[in-house]
Amino acid sequence: MSEIKDPALPGVPLSGAAASEITRRDFLNEITWGALGIAGAGSVAVTYQFFSPNVLFEPPTSFRAGNPDLYPVHSVTFLQDQQVYIVRMPEGFYAVSAVCTHLGCVTQWKPDAEMIACPCHGSKFKSDGTKVEGPAPRPLPHFAISLTSDGELLVDKLQEIKSEQVLKV
Numbered sequence: 001m002s003e004i005k006d007p008a009l010p011g012v013p014l015s016g017a018a019a020s021e022i023t024r025r026d027f028l029n030e031i032t033w034g035a036l037g038i039a040g041a042g043s044v045a046v047t048y049q050f051f052s053p054n055v056l057f058e059p060p061t062s063f064r065a066g067n068p069d070l071y072p073v074h075s076v077t078f079l080q081d082q083q084v085y086i087v088r089m090p091e092g093f094y095a096v097s098a099v100c101t102h103l104g105c106v107t108q109w110k111p112d113a114e115m116i117a118c119p120c121h122g123s124k125f126k127s128d129g130t131k132v133e134g135p136a137p138r139p140l141p142h143f144a145i146s147l148t149s150d151g152e153l154l155v156d157k158l159q160e161i162k163s164e165q166v167l168k169v
């Protein structure tokens with residue numbers, strides 16, 4: 001431990017009550033500055049949070065689904081990350097939502113039965129989204145599908161279209 005010196009008498013160490021009083025003062029000063037520092041940091045954090053925009057960032061609603069040649073005629077391809085079926089029939093392409101219209105479960109394509117089935121309450125749909133059975137109140141919606149300038153499929157999940165609209169390639 002270092003010696004405490006009297007500022008009025010340089011070179012003379014303090015002892016006893018005078019030394020402990022300065023130590024106590026130093027201690028209180030440090031506590032005070034520490035508390036002020038914490039309060040200041042808290043104020044800065046709260047002010048920063050107040051001025052930051054309260055925005056919810058959502059993933060983009062349109063996505064590229066690749067080259068049309070990836071999809072054979074008479075195929076139903078489930079794109080899990082987008083929860084969309086890309087269906088290619090002789091008449092063209094359509095993009096069907098994989099989210100059940102009953103309570104929002106993600107459906108599954110059953111190739112043996114050639115049906116889209118919901119695992120939650122048993123709704124079944126044809127590959128074009130038409131409801132066959134179960135509690136789902138509506139068919140699966142179709143999303144807008146088009147070709148980009150470089151020839152890839154582009155699906156816009158924000159834009160629902162009529163089921164008769166197909167993309168001819």
Ligand code: FES
Pocket residue numbers: 100101102103104105118119120121122123134135136
């Ligand atoms: S959520 Fe699909 S049938 Fe209920």
